[in-house]
Amino acid sequence: xxxxxxxxxxxxxxxxxxxxxxxxxxxxxxxxxxxxxxxxxxxxxxxxxxxxxxxxxxxxxxxxxxxxxxxxxxxxxxxxxxxxxxxxxxxxxxxxxxxxxxxxxxxxxxxxxxxxxxxxxxxxxxxxxxxxxxxxxxxxxxxxxxxxxxxxxxxxxxxxxxxxxxxxxxxxxxxxxxxxxxxxxxxxxxxxxxxxx
Amino acid sequence: xxxxxxxxxxxxxxxxxxxxxxxxxxxxxxxxxxxxxxxxxxxxxxxxxxxxxxxxxxxxxxxxxxxxxxxxxxxxxxxxxxxxxxxxxxxxxxxxxxxxxxxx
Numbered sequence: 001x002x003x004x005x006x007x008x009x010x011x012x013x014x015x016x017x018x019x020x021x022x023x024x025x026x027x028x029x030x031x032x033x034x035x036x037x038x039x040x041x042x043x044x045x046x047x048x049x050x051x052x053x054x055x056x057x058x059x060x061x062x063x064x065x066x067x068x069x070x071x072x073x074x075x076x077x078x079x080x081x082x083x084x085x086x087x088x089x090x091x092x093x094x095x096x097x098x099x100x101x102x103x104x105x106x107x108x109x110x111x112x113x114x115x116x117x118x119x120x121x122x123x124x125x126x127x128x129x130x131x132x133x134x135x136x137x138x139x140x141x142x143x144x145x146x147x148x149x150x151x152x153x154x155x156x157x158x159x160x161x162x163x164x165x166x167x168x169x170x171x172x173x174x175x176x177x178x179x180x181x182x183x184x185x186x187x188x189x190x191x192x193x194x195x196x197x
Numbered sequence: 198x199x200x201x202x203x204x205x206x207x208x209x210x211x212x213x214x215x216x217x218x219x220x221x222x223x224x225x226x227x228x229x230x231x232x233x234x235x236x237x238x239x240x241x242x243x244x245x246x247x248x249x250x251x252x253x254x255x256x257x258x259x260x261x262x263x264x265x266x267x268x269x270x271x272x273x274x275x276x277x278x279x280x281x282x283x284x285x286x287x288x289x290x291x292x293x294x295x296x297x298x299x300x301x
Contacts (some may be wrong), residue, residue, distance in 0.1 A: 163292035
């Protein structure tokens with residue numbers, strides 16, 4: 001049982017549960033395309049934030065078995081975030097219904113930031129596989145680091161399209177806090193300071 | 198150090214969540230009195246359709262009627278109306294405020 005649960009496929013299935021629930025609601029007609037936008041976007045951001053938190057969390061609290069378990073599945077979290085972003089974009093298109101309406105509003109702060117985040121997400125997702133890792137060698141890390149730009153654009157997109165900061169900040173707060181702790185540790189840690197001198 | 202970091206993190210996170218109001222939605226609030234005095238959502242919808250709106254969804258939010266739809270000008274908006282007077286109070290397109298009645 002434990003071996004089955006630890007399979008990566010099971011983790012993928014777990015990540016797809018919210019999507020399955022949302023899509024079944026949409027097909028049954030209980031959720032309208034407009035109401036698919038918020039949850040798909042929120043799940044995309046959630047998974048991205050969790051994936052981004054694992055490294056800093058390991059740096060702050062040290063190695064833990066559960067953290068190792070999650071780090072082993074970080075790629076699934078990242079690709080999952082991308083998949084939810086794709087769903088988010090698809091339902092935006094379905095909801096808008098035509099290209100003219102989308103073109104008419106793309107310059108709005110809340111909209112272009114979403115498009116930009118999606119564009120930045122593409123190369124990260126396309127290189128989230130072993131073959132790309134081998135081919136790109138040291139450059140692979142630089143491509144994956146684009147996620148910081150994607151995160152910033154996502155935060156701005158959320159902030160502007162909602163015209164309220166609470167929900168976006170609640171989601172991003174744990175990640176930002178981790179960065180603050182790491183920064184504080186690097187400033188106050190005597191080891192690092194002695195290295196500097 | 199680890200325990201310290203962890204407790205700082207937990208405390209900060211708790212503080213962050215506690216200081217955020219639970220209901221973050223609702224762009225504006227209406228002092229609209231008892232529901233018995235309100236006009237119906239259907240009356241508002243009919244009024245808007247007559248004015249050239251396309252109404253997709255209407256609900257109660259913050260004591261106001263909140264409507265999702267397209268204005269006669271073709272903007273996809275989220276709009277708030279007073280449930281007693283049905284007066285337009287607030288209109289926003291993709292988070293950008295297009296109209297806000299003074300005092301709201």
